Amino acid sequence: MKKIAAISALCLFTCALSAQEADVAIIEMKPHASNPLGYATTDVTVKAGQKVKLTLNNTGSIAPQPHNFILIKPGKEMAVGAQANAMMTDPQAMAKSYVPDAAKDDIIANTKLVMPNSSETIEFTAPAEAGDYPYMCTFPGHWLLMKGVMHITK
């Protein structure tokens, strides 16, 4: 009797663990193969509150350039883009990966600047609120074109 209880307790524990792992959204972002100023994926869907493991894999572009990935609160892409533009005169911009500090309240998650033939994986929890969350690359000159939308669903 005791043994059975122990086994089912173990199952409860491991089953809960694997269910949790299955609930991680694995996303790969890459530059578009033929459009150097675009992501290959411009539309992703993630459940609210889901754990996200996102890799920016900067390979496969016809015109390799550095890129980043910035996930932004709904409606704040112009504000973040304006702060990214303002960074162009900041001598520390490269060191800051072109992630504007001034817009940090509007940024949910971001990678660093990823050089060609490199990648970076970040983990974050998707927003609890459903909605369309814009993402963009803020390397100079990219954000108006290199962008997409993460749909957060309930």
Ligand SMILES: [Cu+2]
């Ligand atoms: Cu870019």
